[in-house]
Amino acid sequence: xxxxxxxxxxxxxxxxxxxxxxxxxxxxxxxxxxxxxxxxxxxxxxxxxxxxxxxxxxxxxxxxxxxxxxxxxxxxxxxxxxxxxxxxxxxxxxxxxxxxxxxxxxxxxxxxxxxxxxxxxxxxxxxxxxxxxxxxxxxxxxxxxxxxxxxxxxxxxxxxxxxxxxxxxxxxxxxxxxxxxxxxxxxxxxxxxxxxxxxxxxxxxxxxxxxxxxxxxxxxxxxxxxxxxxxxxxxxxxxxxxxxxxxxxxxxxxxxxxxxxxxxxxxxxxxxxxxxxxxxxxxxxxxxxxxxxxxxxxxxxxxxxxxxxxxxxxxxxxxxxxxxxxxxxxxxxxxxxxxxxxxxxxxxxxxxxxxxxxxxxxxxxxxxxxxxxxxxxxxxxxx
Ligand SMILES: [Zn+2]
Numbered sequence: 001x002x003x004x005x006x007x008x009x010x011x012x013x014x015x016x017x018x019x020x021x022x023x024x025x026x027x028x029x030x031x032x033x034x035x036x037x038x039x040x041x042x043x044x045x046x047x048x049x050x051x052x053x054x055x056x057x058x059x060x061x062x063x064x065x066x067x068x069x070x071x072x073x074x075x076x077x078x079x080x081x082x083x084x085x086x087x088x089x090x091x092x093x094x095x096x097x098x099x100x101x102x103x104x105x106x107x108x109x110x111x112x113x114x115x116x117x118x119x120x121x122x123x124x125x126x127x128x129x130x131x132x133x134x135x136x137x138x139x140x141x142x143x144x145x146x147x148x149x150x151x152x153x154x155x156x157x158x159x160x161x162x163x164x165x166x167x168x169x170x171x172x173x174x175x176x177x178x179x180x181x182x183x184x185x186x187x188x189x190x191x192x193x194x195x196x197x198x199x200x201x202x203x204x205x206x207x208x209x210x211x212x213x214x215x216x217x218x219x220x221x222x223x224x225x226x227x228x229x230x231x232x233x234x235x236x237x238x239x240x241x242x243x244x245x246x247x248x249x250x251x252x253x254x255x256x257x258x259x260x261x262x263x264x265x266x267x268x269x270x271x272x273x274x275x276x277x278x279x280x281x282x283x284x285x286x287x288x289x290x291x292x293x294x295x296x297x298x299x300x301x302x303x304x305x306x307x308x309x310x311x312x313x314x315x316x317x318x319x320x321x322x323x324x325x326x327x328x329x330x331x332x333x334x335x336x337x338x339x340x341x342x343x344x345x346x347x348x349x350x351x352x353x354x355x356x357x358x359x360x361x362x363x364x365x366x367x368x369x370x371x372x373x374x375x376x377x378x379x380x381x382x383x
Contacts, residue, residue, distance in 0.1 A: 002027070022034070035105075047166060049104040051104065054071055077108060080137075080202055083205060086285070089103040111142065119152060121149075123171045139154055143196060148197070198295065218303045222292030222299075241263075241266055243291075248261055256283065327354075335351060
């Protein structure tokens with residue numbers, strides 16, 4: 001595709017949408033060919049999953065949409081997930097910078113290959129003003145239920161898998177629109193607006209993201225304020241499950257929340273909460289922030305307080321560290337009671353993380369509980 005015409009990027013438009021409109025304005029053999037011109041000479045790929053190389057995109061578009069960091073910030077979900085955790089793209093052990101790591105176009109734009117949402121009124125206004133409509137990031141956040149402009153419930157668009165692979169699809173070209181959620185959602189309009197606002201505040205935040213440790217410490221302070229921690233810093237599991245189910249039960253049947261709010265999902269959440277580097281999903285993180293702090297701003301203030309007051313070293317000398325220590329000790333005790341011959345080498349195979357943690361931070365207890373077994377030398381002579 002030879003690019004002669006550039007559309008004007010509209011506020012909050014996704015990278016996928018910008019690419020689709022560039023394709024619309026220029027002649028190309030097909031949409032995959034257009035993708036190669038915009039994002040690099042990757043082998044034959046699906047359009048919606050096309051690997052994104054932003055330096056190539058910016059060179060091809062003569063930096064009209066900005067340099068790679070600007071495009072990444074203004075048209076993708078990259079910084080949103082950097083703040084809230086657990087991006088939908090998998091990073092390798094030595095990941096390339098996100099702007100040229102080759103993550104999929106729809107994943108970077110919408111946060112998921114299967115998430116396509118429309119506000120009918122936005123689409124109508126777009127068509128009246130520009131004859132084409134656009135995809136917006138604010139409609140595709142994990143907690144987006146209503147349009148931030150019109151306040152109306154978003155609609156789920158379901159372009160076919162085949163179609164998304166072959167060509168770009170703009171909102172007016174989709175069929176099979178269904179309203180998001182059912183009765184449970186419409187009777188909780190206030191909650192939906194609040195959750196949507198929370199997601200957008202995260203998206204629009206321009207401060208440097210806090211560390212995982214600071215975020216976790218702030219969440220624990222919120223849990224403590226709700227009486228959900230014991231005096232030794234352990235999570236009151238039963239009360240925690242009751243509270244979260246009571247508060248977000250109306251989302252339990254929503255496809256984006258069913259797994260996170262299932263008993264298994266909440267169990268994973270509790271386990272990861274107690275682990276210093278345990279990854280919290282974006283949905284879990286957002287629900288906890290909404291529940292414990294109400295707004296992104298209040299949560300950020302708490303993070304700042306944690307950073308200032310603690311000179312933060314993750315889990316060092318805090319209640320959380322006790323919870324982690326208890327977790328690893330219990331893992332060790334469970335192993336000893338289950339094994340007829342409990343040795344360190346077997347414990348390493350059964351729970352390597354706990355073994356490493358105990359050796360590093362709790363060596364005296366570990367030595368007394370599971371001492372190193374030394375082979376007795378064979379007695380070579382009687383006396
Ligand atoms: Zn709208």
